[in-house]
Amino acid sequence: MAIITLTTDFGEKDYFAGAVKGAIYSELSDVKIVDISHSVSPFHISEAAYIIKNAYKSFPKGSIHIIGIDSELTPENKHLAVKLDEHYFICANNGILSLLASEIMPEKIVEINIHDKIQTNFPVLDVFVKVACHISRGGTLEVIGKSVSEIRHLKQFEPLINSEKDQILGHVIYVDNYGNVITNISRKLFESVGKGRDFKISARNVNFNMIYETYSHAINFNVEKENRKEEDGKKLAVFNSAGYIELAIYKSNPSTVGSAASLFGLEYLDTITVNFE
Known part of the structure; x- marks a missing residue:
């Protein structure tokens, strides 16, 4: 059974976290969804980075981690799918994986390019979920993105x-x-x-x-x-x-x-x- 984790700044009041889970279950009935945290301070990259770095290692290899922090698609904030330490991470290229990638070299990085097929103003729900479900079915990263060599690094982690x-x-x-x-x-x-x-x-x-x-x-x-x-x-x-x-x-x-x-x-x-x- 595939495991998909969620780390977001959505909080508990709004419908966002529930909608994301519902979208995953609509595509994959045989999946385990685990909430790591929905209480990250809004847009707080380093909080999310610290939490996911220290949580993901407790999950089985092959787990898929959706990180919904500062995820709006812009020319300066592209979306990534990364294979690192035999885990998959789906997030924005905003430095959120700096703590992980500073210690462990990513095995594969792609810039997600399926946006032209999806109308959305909620990328975690519409894009990240699609990518996570694709990976959980055994799909390759190359199908949903183009290979890139680097991710953005944040200086405050160094x-x-x-x-x-x-x-x-x-x-x-x-x-x-x-x-x-x-x-x-x-x-x-x-x-x-x-x-x-x-x-x-x-x-x-x-x-x-x-x-x-x-x-x-x-x-x-x-x-x-x-x-x-x-x-x-x-x-x-x-x-x-x-x-x-x-x-x-x-x-x-x-x-x-x-x-x-x-x-x-x-x-x-x-x-x-x-x-x-």
């Missing part, structure tokens, strides 16, 4: 390293549901540049000189709970499950006590600096 190799300049690329702040500095890059040296992570007015493996590693459970200093509300840096440096508040709640994003005053694209000694 940290900068100074010439002395003692500083990494990164940015916030995602704020999760808990208000934790995810940077574009990967563990692999941090360890490659740092080579075990002492360091200081700086973000606005907060600094960190330790990175924990998990959130709970920041807490000394050998001390009785009532005698622990800084438990709930403790600020920490952690290598998250996606392999990036994340700045967090232990057991934060954005709607009550606040979160890393609110308490540190950090937003999308704010600067994160790592200095090595």
Whole structure:
């Protein structure tokens, strides 16, 4: 049974996500549709990129991933079908696959060219669904598009390293549901540049000189709970499950006590600096 996933900024209020699912089922009765997220912030490329990068790997090879973010067809925003890591991705060429393609070379990229056969002002519903169903039936990418060699890359996904190799300049690329702040500095890059040296992570007015493996590693459970200093509300840096440096508040709640994003005053694209000694 084919698996088609949906990642969009449609939200839950409108009919868009339901219409896309209905269109898929109208063409393919024997298919499994999985919602990865419909709560991406409107037109937020980096949010969608981070979500799809860390979700797709849990699906079986051959899964088809529709990404409906900033998908209106324009001369500067063409539509792509990409085979990468034995998965298929259907999206606009707006940089949304930058995080994936920076680590894994796409096996095949085509620019979708079936628009002249379809009248639409809702390309996710009318174009992306057609392409996904074509692939799920075993169709080749060449039938629905012309081969291209590159996809658009976004610079904000790429940290900068100074010439002395003692500083990494990164940015916030995602704020999760808990208000934790995810940077574009990967563990692999941090360890490659740092080579075990002492360091200081700086973000606005907060600094960190330790990175924990998990959130709970920041807490000394050998001390009785009532005698622990800084438990709930403790600020920490952690290598998250996606392999990036994340700045967090232990057991934060954005709607009550606040979160890393609110308490540190950090937003999308704010600067994160790592200095090595």
